[in-house]
Amino acid sequence: MQQILYSQGFGTRRVCTGLVEQGYVEVEGRACNDPYADVVPEGLRFRVQGTEWQYHAKAYVLLHKPAGFECSTRPSAWPSIYTLLPPPLRQRPTPKGQPGVQAVGRLDQDTTGMLLLSDDGAFIHRMxxxxxxxxxxxxITVRHALETTAVQRLLDGVVLDDDPKPVRAAACEVTAPCELRLTLTEGKYHQVKRMLAAVGNRVEQLHRSRIGGLSLPAQLAPGHWQWLTEDDLALLR
Incomplete structure (x- = not known):
């Protein structure tokens, strides 16, 4: 039981031992007082100081990022997105490097929407x-009404100042005079904002609504998170 608590980010091995010995851990509705009790991890649900938790060998998490948060563990001017997560997700031990789940890419502090986090390095790289x-x-909501020529330029490719190779939108759909939906297959620094600037416009609001085949759940409020299911992971692939 101690090893399970440690693997899920509930503290050092010593802290986890203390949690069990002091009666703060419940398994299947019963107190577990033996830190070395054998417990099958797969499908295990338990409580630690009243907080219900389910065992996950690897953490795959979806966060609905609100505006005003930085995707950094050391934010410069705004709160960190990691403050929106419970301590176990921030403290999960990793084989090397920084503990806890890490964001899969970044969103600017004023950008909202879908953000994936994981402690699986291979998954982070693949995504x-x-x-x-x-x-x-x-x-995207932009300042000026969109013209057909601007949309076509986004599809044909625009040159960003740090890369002479044109960057193209995989798809572009105008949903209102000043609103569009843009699909990208690569991620560069401030890419969407710079692409719209390159066609003479300005981004006023930016929201990521889908990654791969997985859309941001309508019921997931800004600032909230949920575990990704196997079906979710299949859609991402």
Whole structure:
């Protein structure tokens, strides 16, 4: 039981031992007082100081990022997105590097929407690497009404100041005079804002609504998170 608590981010092994010995851990509705009790981890649900938790060998999490948060553990001016997560997700031990789940890519502090987090390095690389061309859909409000020529330029490719190779939108749909939906398969610094600036417009609001085949759940409020299911992971792939 001690090892399970440690693997889920409930503290050091010594802290986890203390939690069990002091009666703060319940398994199947009964107090567990033996830190070395044998427990099958798969499908295990337990309580720690009244908080219900389910065992996950690897953490795959979806966060509805609100505006005003930075995707950094050391934010410069705004609160960190990691403050929106419970301590166990921030403290999960990893084989190397920083403990806890890490964001799969980043969203600017004023950008809202879908953000994935995990402690699985291979998953993070697969979802964020431009080589895998994982589509990401953004709903955008711009300052000026969109013209057909601007939309076509986004599809044909625009040149950003740090890369002479044109960057193209995989798909572009105008949903209102000043609103569009943009699908990208790579992620560069401030890419959406810079692409719209390159066609003479300005982003007023930016929201990521889908990654791969998985859409942001309508019932997930800003600032809230949920575990990704196997079906969710299949849609992401």
């Amino acid at each position: 964020s690497s431009p080589r895998h061309h994982v589509p990401k859909v953004y709903d």
